[in-house]
Amino acid sequence: MAIDEEQAAALVRAAAGGPPPVLDADTLIARARPARRPWRSALVAAALVAAVAGGLVWSRSSGDAGAPAAGPAGQAASTPHVAGGSASDDPEQAAIRQVDAVLATLPVLPGAVELDHAPAGLTEPFMTTGGPDRIDHARWWTAPGTLDDAAAWFTDHPPTGYASDGSGGGGGPGGPTVETVDFAADGRPDIEFAIVPHGSGVAVRADVELDWVPLRPAWSLVGTDVTSIDVTIVRKAYDHGRGGAPTVTRTLTGAAARRLAQGLDRLASAAPEGAHSCPAQLVQEDDRVVVHRPSGDLTFDRSGGGCAFTATVRAPGHPAASLVGNDFTATVLSELGLPADYGQA
Structure with missing residues (x-):
């Protein structure tokens, strides 16, 4: 039995304890993508390699606004990036x-003077931040003045509703070669101005960036026709004595399966992961849930x-x-009566 729009709305109402959003037939709730600025572009990586070879110096300072507070597993706190978008709206187009x-x-x-193409x-x-x-x-301009003057002007003239989110600079023996000024605001796109020398003045690139999250598909909901759920929790230490716990396998039925x-x-819903840094992994952690239903099995991993x-x-x-990983693990461990840090080092 496929879950249609009316059934999906009923499931959201039952799970959340309140009225559901307006849904289309194929999709559910749009949610914000966590994790701001988790990785740098190949351009920056190449610049850092060049810095080692040629004596280039790069520095970045944090602004008043700072990054969002860290969430579980090093993720930034979730905020609704597509503010005001309805669940029936295409989240990419809204972004x-x-x-x-x-x-x-x-x-x-x-x-x-605004340009219609990117200057050298x-x-x-x-x-570059975020994932796929x-x-x-972007927009581009040329302007009179120096790198320092341009960076100072942007710092003193933040976009409406935004606060400083840091600045940076790079240079070598000949002096500075790039300045950046960043701005951020809760629930709004990120802004970065990059400034380089250009003739007797400067060239400016402004990037406005925003992550979007696919709507959760209705087929991914378990529904009410669950017959049983098989759960496997693996916590195997890579180094004996540093974390780890016995593997847990359990089959839930009845009220436990429904909960x-x-x-x-x-x-x-969560966006597919892009490249990101990771904490040291001392324990193999694998969580697997297989939901059995007359309408077909669902597998969560x-x-x-x-x-x-x-x-x-x-x-x-x-x-x-994709779904939010920490919430998935917490939900499963709680139902099994296991501590949130089960088997961790």
């Missing part, structure tokens, strides 16, 4: 509209513990969908 609205109202240096040295974003579902739109099913249906920001859910005939 694009929000990015373009901010891009159109950016502060512009006095005397600047600014063909790519200086700092990140929108990045876990409701917990799984409350899990938020999370491998990697703190290095896995997402869990996946799969069903025959559908592409895998």
Whole structure:
């Protein structure tokens, strides 16, 4: 039995204890992607290699706004990036509209001339962040003045509603070669200005960036026709004596299966993971849940513990969908009566 729109709405109502959002037939709740600035672009990596070879110096200082507070497993706190978007709206298009609205109202240096293409040295974003579902739109200008003057002007003229999120600079024996100024605001796109020398003045690239999260597909909901749920929890220490715990295997039926099913249906959608750093992995952590239903099985997996920001859910005939990983593990361990740090070093 496939879950249709009306059934999906009923499941959300039962799981969340309140009225559901407006849904279309194929998708559920849009949620924000966690983790801001988890990785740098190949451009920056190449620049750092060049810095080692050529004596280039790069520095970055934090601004007043700072990054969002760290969440579980090193993720930034979740905030709804697509503010005001309804669940029936395409989250990617909603993100694009929000990015373009901010891009159109950016502060512009006095005397600047806008370009229709990226000038030399600014063909790519200086700092690439997020994963595969990140929108990045840019504008470019040339302007009179120096790097320091331009950076100071942007610092003194933040975009409306934004606060400083840090600045950076790079240079070598000949002096500075790039300055960056970043701005952030809760629930809004990130902004970065990169400034390089250009003729007798400067060239500026402004990037406005925003992550978007796919809507959770209705097929990924367990529903009410669950017959049993098989759970396997693996916590195997890589180094004897440093964490680890016995493997737990359990089959849930009846009320316990229904409670876990409701917990799984409350899990938020997550964007596919991009490259990111990981804490030291001292324990092999694998969580697997197989839900058995007359309408077809669903399989939930999370491998990697703190290095896995997402869990996946799969069903025959559908592409895998991503869910918030820490919430998945916490939901399963709680139902089994296991501590949240079960088997961790």
